[in-house]
């Protein structure tokens with residue numbers, strides 16, 4: 001059999017003879033490009049550019065297969081069969097948020113990027129230029145009128161709601177696969193930090209016009225589509241989509257404390273009570289649990305928003321997080337959308353068993369023998385059983401004991417348009433101070449959160465989680481010391497998660513080497 005390198009050299013000569021002119025024009029150097037590729041890109045995109053690098057296995061979405069020459073975030077025409085160089089340069093420079101594709105702008109020079117571009121184009125022997133370009137026309141500035149017009153078009157004929165849902169949270173209930181057969185989810189348009197390009201109207205206009213090649217996201221410039229839109233209409237829809245961004249609530253690193261408010265009347269017991277929306281909220285970043293037990297790298301939930309109210313007797317904590325699917329085991333429709341295994345959706349609050357005296361907190365993943373934790377847990381239920389709630393005593397991930405009797409602890413949830421809202425209540429003080437946290441007004445209580453998306457096969461130790469934050473019933477005069485302590489804590493947490501990911505990679509390499 002011919003050596004792969006010989007084949008490559010042959011392909012290369014062939015390719016060069018066609019594209020020599022183009023190479024000169026963009027001044028990329030193929031040999032330097034190969035060197036950079038081997039060092040920086042091969043681990044994910046693979047030696048042959050087929051997207052099957054050693055790290056690819058646990059990435060979702062998977063690395064691009066350059067041998068197909070198909071790119072997603074392009075500005076060439078919807079009917080062109082290749083991107084503009086500028087499109088690829090942009091993705092290489094800035095990276096692709098919400099995926100493993102890093103931005104290289106800080107590490108590689110402009111020349112390096114041109115060199116590596118020539119190399120990745122060679123995998124598919126891409127010609128020098130796309131035959132058609134997207135017409136951006138005259139941009140319509142955002143205004144209340146444009147946004148309102150865009151909303152009508154977004155909903156009309158189920159044009160965008162079909163996949164992106166009534167409020168744009170990506171909860172249009174359908175099972176989608178891309179051309180490679182990989183599972184894809186419509187983007188949650190309220191979370192601009194998950195956009196691969198950006199939520200600038202110009203980028204959104206490009207996506208609406210061209211679609212996202214190889215995925216189910218269609219082109220709305222294609223006159224063959226019965227849902228196609230004029231240029232002006234596409235700008236209106238783009239302005240509407242940009243207006244969906246949750247700006248107030250987006251994770252704010254300076255925000256480390258859930259401020260509990262003293263209730264003026266009776267504590268609300270339902271998650272949809274209007275009072276919750278009027279309270280100050282804190283939104284925290286969630287990351288995959290990859291430190292202990294069975295790890296899970298591709299969790300679906302990435303943020304959780306928390307509010308708290310209390311009175312003389314009880315505390316009520318309100319949790320809100322986006323989840324595209326209501327996961328109901330036993331339900332045929334839910335099963336048809338879910339990944340292989342369908343479990344209940346669930347959420348948990350983690351609290352230490354005692355309020356620590358200093359800044360010390362239990363181990364962030366379910367405590368340990370010295371510092372046990374209480375988990376307040378809620379699960380969404382299945383066709384056979386209603387939602388359920390209870391307290392779990394944990395001393396580490398391997399030692400979790402659900403209680404037979406959880407006292408007056410209660411939790412209830414409601415799901416609407418891609419968002420779960422759950423409220424949990426418990427007495428401030430209980431008759432079992434040796435096992436239950438006793439709340440005290442004004443004290444800082446460590447608190448953290450776990451969430452499971454059952455349609456994404458998350459169960460047991462496969463879940464997303466936050467690091468420790470603080471709950472304080474009653475605002476403090478100054479939060480500076482807490483802020484710096486918590487910032488250090490967050491950094492530690494990210495280092496541990498990163499270390500967990502490296503550990504898994506080392507483990508797999510060792511297995512591969514042994515095999």
Ligand code: HEC
Pocket residue numbers: 036037040041042043044045055059061062063064070071072073074087088091092096099100101102104116117120196
């Ligand atoms: C840690 C893994 C990883 C590394 C390293 C990596 N990539 Fe990627 N890359 C990805 C993933 C994952 C995607 C697919 C994202 C998606 O489909 O949304 C991707 C997509 C791309 C795309 C497609 C953009 C589009 O619009 O379709 C280009 C171009 C690209 N990578 C170039 C590079 C280059 C050049 C390097 C090295 C300098 C590199 N990548 C290194 C993971 C990686």
Ligand code: HEC
Pocket residue numbers: 061072154159160161162163164176184185186187189194195196197198203204207208212215216217218220237241
């Ligand atoms: C048939 C399903 C479907 C329809 C209809 C649809 N989308 Fe999408 N959309 C998707 C999928 C799937 C993705 C994610 C693709 C991927 O894997 O990157 C997506 C991604 C997007 C993105 C993300 C861009 C980025 O930079 O990450 C935007 C914006 C978007 N869609 C807007 C719209 C708008 C506006 C409409 C209506 C005019 C629409 N979509 C209609 C399926 C759809």
